[in-house]
Amino acid sequence: MSAPSSHSKFMAVTFKVNEQAAPAPVVPQFVEEKASLSLESVGCCICETDDAEPLGVGEDFEYNTSPETFLAMRCRQCSLVYLNPRPSLADLDCIYPENYHAFQFSEEHYGLVYKVRRRLESRRALSWCKGLDEDARILDVGCGDGFHLSLLREFGRPGWRLEGVDNSQRAVEMAARSNLLVHHGSVEHLDLPLAAYDLAFLIQTIEHVGDPPGILKAVLKLLKPGGRVVIVTDNTDSLDFKMFKGRHWGGYHFPRHWNLFNPKTIKALAEKVGFEVESLKTVVSPVNWVYSIRNTLMDMGAPRWMTNRFSLESTVSLSAFTAFDMLHQLAGKGALMRAILKRPV
Amino acid sequence: MSLNGKKPVAIIGGGLAGLTAAAQLRRHGAPFVLYEAGPKIAGLAMTFSDGDGFSYDFGAHFITNRLAAAIGIGSKCRTVRYYGETVFMDGRTYGYPFGLMRVPRFAFKGVVAKAAAFKKGNAPQSAAEWYRRNYGSAMADEVAIPLTEAWSGVAADKLSPAVGDSLPGSISRTIMLKLASRLTRRAVACGYSREMPETPNVWHVYPEGGLGLLCQRLASGLEEDIKLESPVEEILVEDGRVVAVRAKGFEQEVSAVVSTAPRHILAKLVKGTDALQPLSRFRYRPMVFVNMRFQGRGLLPDVVIWTPENKYPFFRLTETPLSMPWLAPEGKTLITVDIGCNVGDETWSMDEEQLGEFCLGHLEDMIPNARQKYLGCRVLRTPIAYPVFLNEYEADRQRFELSTGVEGLYSIGRNGEFSHIFMEDVYWRTMKRTRQLVASLDR
Ligand SMILES: Cc1cc2nc3c(=O)[nH]c(=O)nc-3n(C[C@H](O)[C@H](O)[C@H](O)COP(=O)(O)OP(=O)(O)OC[C@H]3O[C@@H](n4cnc5c(N)ncnc54)[C@H](O)[C@@H]3O)c2cc1C
Ligand SMILES: [Zn+2]
Numbered sequence: 001m002s003a004p005s006s007h008s009k010f011m012a013v014t015f016k017v018n019e020q021a022a023p024a025p026v027v028p029q030f031v032e033e034k035a036s037l038s039l040e041s042v043g044c045c046i047c048e049t050d051d052a053e054p055l056g057v058g059e060d061f062e063y064n065t066s067p068e069t070f071l072a073m074r075c076r077q078c079s080l081v082y083l084n085p086r087p088s089l090a091d092l093d094c095i096y097p098e099n100y101h102a103f104q105f106s107e108e109h110y111g112l113v114y115k116v117r118r119r120l121e122s123r124r125a126l127s128w129c130k131g132l133d134e135d136a137r138i139l140d141v142g143c144g145d146g147f148h149l150s151l152l153r154e155f156g157r158p159g160w161r162l163e164g165v166d167n168s169q170r171a172v173e174m175a176a177r178s179n180l181l182v183h184h185g186s187v188e189h190l191d192l193p194l195a196a197y198d199l200a201f202l203i204q205t206i207e208h209v210g211d212p213p214g215i216l217k218a219v220l221k222l223l224k225p226g227g228r229v230v231i232v233t234d235n236t237d238s239l240d241f242k243m244f245k246g247r248h249w250g251g252y253h254f255p256r257h258w259n260l261f262n263p264k265t266i267k268a269l270a271e272k273v274g275f276e277v278e279s280l281k282t283v284v285s286p287v288n289w290v291y292s293i294r295n296t297l298m299d300m301g302a303p304r305w306m307t308n309r310f311s312l313e314s315t316v317s318l319s320a321f322t323a324f325d326m327l328h329q330l331a332g333k334g335a336l337m338r339a340i341l342k343r344p345v
Numbered sequence: 346m347s348l349n350g351k352k353p354v355a356i357i358g359g360g361l362a363g364l365t366a367a368a369q370l371r372r373h374g375a376p377f378v379l380y381e382a383g384p385k386i387a388g389l390a391m392t393f394s395d396g397d398g399f400s401y402d403f404g405a406h407f408i409t410n411r412l413a414a415a416i417g418i419g420s421k422c423r424t425v426r427y428y429g430e431t432v433f434m435d436g437r438t439y440g441y442p443f444g445l446m447r448v449p450r451f452a453f454k455g456v457v458a459k460a461a462a463f464k465k466g467n468a469p470q471s472a473a474e475w476y477r478r479n480y481g482s483a484m485a486d487e488v489a490i491p492l493t494e495a496w497s498g499v500a501a502d503k504l505s506p507a508v509g510d511s512l513p514g515s516i517s518r519t520i521m522l523k524l525a526s527r528l529t530r531r532a533v534a535c536g537y538s539r540e541m542p543e544t545p546n547v548w549h550v551y552p553e554g555g556l557g558l559l560c561q562r563l564a565s566g567l568e569e570d571i572k573l574e575s576p577v578e579e580i581l582v583e584d585g586r587v588v589a590v591r592a593k594g595f596e597q598e599v600s601a602v603v604s605t606a607p608r609h610i611l612a613k614l615v616k617g618t619d620a621l622q623p624l625s626r627f628r629y630r631p632m633v634f635v636n637m638r639f640q641g642r643g644l645l646p647d648v649v650i651w652t653p654e655n656k657y658p659f660f661r662l663t664e665t666p667l668s669m670p671w672l673a674p675e676g677k678t679l680i681t682v683d684i685g686c687n688v689g690d691e692t693w694s695m696d697e698e699q700l701g702e703f704c705l706g707h708l709e710d711m712i713p714n715a716r717q718k719y720l721g722c723r724v725l726r727t728p729i730a731y732p733v734f735l736n737e738y739e740a741d742r743q744r745f746e747l748s749t750g751v752e753g754l755y756s757i758g759r760n761g762e763f764s765h766i767f768m769e770d771v772y773w774r775t776m777k778r779t780r781q782l783v784a785s786l787d788r
Contacts, residue, residue: 039417041372050372051780054773057411057546059419069410069419069550085417247546300529 037066037094037255039085044075045212045259046268051076052084058247058254061295065095070254072245078268081236081260083252089210095255096168101312112315122151124283128230128340129199134159136198141165141187141219142205146175153180165190187218197222200229207233207257216273216341223343228278235337237262239328240288248299250291251335266339275341282334286321287312289335352598353378353570354782355590357577357614358605360388361768362758364563365775366603366782371567373783378599379567380592382576386564388605389759390768392555395723398674401636402556403725405649405663405681409534410550411541412769418552418562425549425668428532431647432488433711434654438646442519445484454481471736473501475509491653495660496685497733498630505739511539511765518543532668540770551669559768580604582617586752601782605758607729608745620750623741627763632730633692635682635700637708638720642666642678644712657707658692659684677720680708688728697724732763755782 043050056072073084087095125148129138134157140149143164152162164182166172175182183190188211200219206212219229234251235241241249251260261269263280270277294310310317325335354370356363359381370377385391394400413422430441439445446452458481469475472493476485490501497504519535525545526533532549541547552558564571572592579591580602587602604611612624645664652660661683666673673679682704686692695703701722708715734742742763749756757778759766766774 036420041368041417049780050369050776054411054415054541057414067420068417069414069422071411071414085415246544 037068037087037091039068040088041085042082042210043084044078044080044082046080046265046272047075047077049075049077050084052082055081056245056247056249056252058252058295060095060254061248061298062253062291063097063100065097066255068255070252072252072260078265079236079262080265083255083258086210086258087255111313113312113318118151121148122155125151126155128201129156132157132160132198135161137161137163137196138199138201139163139165139192139197139222140201140203141215142202142208143175143182144168144171146178146180146182148201148203149175149180150178165192186215187222188214192222194221195224198224198227200227202229203232206231207253207260210258212259212269213273216269216275220273220275220343225343225345227343229275229341231266231339231341232283233266233337234260234288235262235282235333235335236260237264238282238288238333238335240292240335244292244296248292248295250288250295261337263337266337270339270341274344276344278340278342280337280339282329282332283336283338284322284325284329285335286318286325287335289321289325290314290317351376352600354601354603354786355380355577355597355599356603356605357590358382358388358758358761359386359560359564359571359573360605360758361390361560361563362605362761362771362775363388363603364560364567365772366757366779367567367570368563369776369779370783375783375786377570378597379571380575380577380590381571381573384574386571386573387557387560389727390556390560392557393723393725394555399636399638399677399679400555400672401665401679401681401723403727404632404634404683404730405665406556406768407532407534407537407549407668408551408556408559409537409547409769411538411547412559412772413550413552415772416559416562418558419550421553421558422550423553423669423671425532425551426530427648428526428549428668429647430649430651432651432653433646434487436710440647441651442516442523445488450483451481454483457481469506469509471502472504472506472508472734475506476501479509488651488653491655492651492660495653495655496630496683496731498685498687499733499735503736505734505736505742507739507742508734537767538769539766540773549668551671577606577614580615580754582615582751582754585618585620587754600786601753601755603755603757603779603782605761607760608756608763611756611761615751615754618751623738624745626738627742628733628735629729629760630685630731630733631688631693631728632726633684633686633700634725635684635704635722636725637680637682637701637704637722638673639678639680639715640676640718640720642676644678644715644718645680650711659704659707685730693726697722700724729760732760732765
């Protein structure tokens with residue numbers, strides 16, 4: 001600091017006024033709370049740049065797994081919405097707690113909603129399987145407790161060979177309890193047979209993964225030429241997103257949804273990986289509406305009886321918002337999106 | 346740093362801008378060396394502590410939850426519940442903006458001015474004109490112009506109208522944000538971010554242990570490539586392109602230079618071209634911050650008090666514990682007094698005790714029995730608090746806003762850009778510039 005050049009004088013003035021009296025800079029010290037995450041910075045997985053604008057700031061409203069504040073960014077080039085910075089893989093056990101709904105979507109917990117959803121989802125799932133052979137091989141990527149696989153087992157053809165993949169040990173154990181064949185790990189790293197599957201699902205999975213192109217590339221290789229993958233995910237080209245994107249949007253699901261798509265970005269993703277887009281539609285869902293409102297109420301400190309009206313257990317709000325979202329669906333702006341992609345022959 | 350035969354980028358300065366650039370270069374795998382003149386990182390974003398429970402920043406600092414989230418320190422921040430500004434004139438207080446709007450002569454002349462400005466097409470020629478045109482003559486002459494002159498040390502008709510353009514937000518937006526703040530009981534940011542929109546979802550937070558945490562987080566993992574007490578003495582330019590920097594007598598070949606140094610200093614560092622000469626005229630306003638400790642809380646009527654009357658040597662007072670109670674021990678408070686000055690003048694040269702006395706003399710108007718409650722003060726000084734937009738170099742300022750004119754030389758950050766920007770702005774703007782730099786390195 002004593003180089004006698006002109007600018008170092010300026011430096012000295014800034015930092016060495018009142019030599020004797022200069023107060024000590026604070027070295028921040030705090031007690032490590034249990035749940036601080038080790039966040040990592042990332043870029044857009046489609047464009048591979050970080051040219052993005054901040055869109056939403058929020059917290060883990062639903063499970064309160066950490067005191068962290070999260071930021072949803074939107075890629076200026078392709079409009080992908082992604083969490084940045086996001087938890088590291090080491091944080092997964094923390095951000096997916098024991099009572100996470102994917103592990104707990106059971107009849108005891110959800111009653112009527114469970115029954116309705118089973119009925120609805122089995123119809124949807126079967127429609128994707130139309131035209132499959134008697135002995136088709138089907139893979140559900142991110143199968144959770146095996147909800148969709150068990151529907152296919154119950155309502156599908158008896159010859160179908162059903163398999164699931166999930167990287168949560170808990171999910172795999174639960175699926176195994178219902179006698180489903182579930183591989184533990186991630187599709188990119190598991191040693192599954194190549195060009196062997198007729199159909200794959202990624203149902204509300206792609207938004208949870210760190211590397212969507214990587215997952216899809218792996219799925220592409222597992223599919224037979226001409227095989228298909230069905231992706232269902234939240235739609236950012238929707239009114240609920242527009243209204244709540246600044247903070248409370250249910251689809252952010254802070255900090256568990258890392259990449260959020262719209263029809264344009266899902267198409268770009270498919271093409272990047274080498275899939276053909278066979279169909280792309282939006283799907284009715286009340287969930288993001290209900291959660292957006294719930295998050296808003298919770299954030300404003302609304303009483304529990306009121307927030308409880310807006311949950312996956314509340315039949316009334318689910319039905320009301322299903323009806324409401326149907327209107328948006330008519331305009332092609334349903335809350336979810338379903339893409340069917342085909343591995344080129 | 347693994348260079349793989351690649352020349353590093355030299356970053357000059359370890360404040361928010363330099364460290365943001367460094368972290369982003371690391372993410373892109375681009376090698377860099379960061380030179381910091383001082384013995385510590387953080388620059389203007391440093392927090393100081395007395396060891397007796399008081400802590401304070403360079404001036405008063407308010408950051409946003411969005412910046413905290415972007416840097417990944419959200420879990421270490423506390424929500425600020427309240428923030429407010431008030432103007433003190435003729436012994437009375439006027440809250441901003443509602444209180445001022447209620448004063449008929451301000452409101453009326455403001456509307457007249459707006460209407461007139463609408464008709465008149467030609468652009469204002471000075472900051473003074475800009476204020477009269479946008480706020481009306483009463484508000485301009487009694488509030489805006491005296492304040493501007495106090496912080497800049499220059500008559501408002503010698504300042505560029507760009508001073509006004511750089512003021513944040515429209516009045517309707519201000520009102521919306523202030524109402525949202527009351528409703529949510531969060532200090533919704535208003536006038537603290539220009540680069541990204543301010544919304545009710547963006548409010549003030551404060552890191553535990555102080556602002557320094559922002560820079561500390563950015564620097565973590567980069568320690569090996571940060572050189573402290575290493576002022577860059579020269580930036581060598583050949584054929585209009587940067588080729589090397591010299592620090593501590595050692596010359597380092599570089600692929601590019603990212604400077605966060607003030608522009609007039611940058612002009613002196615660059616050797617081998619005259620391109621930056623016009624920057625040596627650019628001026629920054631030096632400032633003295635007197636952090637006064639008092640018995641009691643709520644001695645000021647609001648967090649920030651603007652004092653436009655020129656009988657006061659200061660233009661702004663901030664009682665930070667009204668927003669951030671943890672900055673002072675219970676039952677005590679801290680008032681930061683901002684005084685514009687010139688390096689070496691009477692104010693600049695006063696010692697701590699004298700400055701404390703000097704301020705007390707003026708504070709007694711506002712705080713009854715100030716002297717009895719006074720516990721002492723700590724003084725911070727900086728020669729580069731505010732860039733001064735003189736009309737005389739306005740054309741140069743605009744020209745250099747876009748680029749330094751030297752290939753591979755980037756001038757970023759608050760002082761590097763010569764712009765009245767805040768920390769969140771510094772962050773997003775630096776991200777953008779570094780992205781451009783990375784792209785040019787790849788080419
Ligand atoms: C009084 C005041 C109040 C403010 N209040 C707020 C606020 O409330 N909220 C907000 O968001 N922002 C506020 N700001 C703005 C904020 O402090 C700055 O925008 C931000 O800290 C600037 O960071 P920087 O990295 O650009 O510059 P600096 O922090 O100035 O960092 C520059 C660094 O470069 C080093 N350096 C310079 N020359 C050389 C050289 N030749 N070689 C090596 N190193 C060198 C310096 O030592 C310094 O560490 C305030 C600013 C001031 C002055
Ligand atoms: Zn993109």
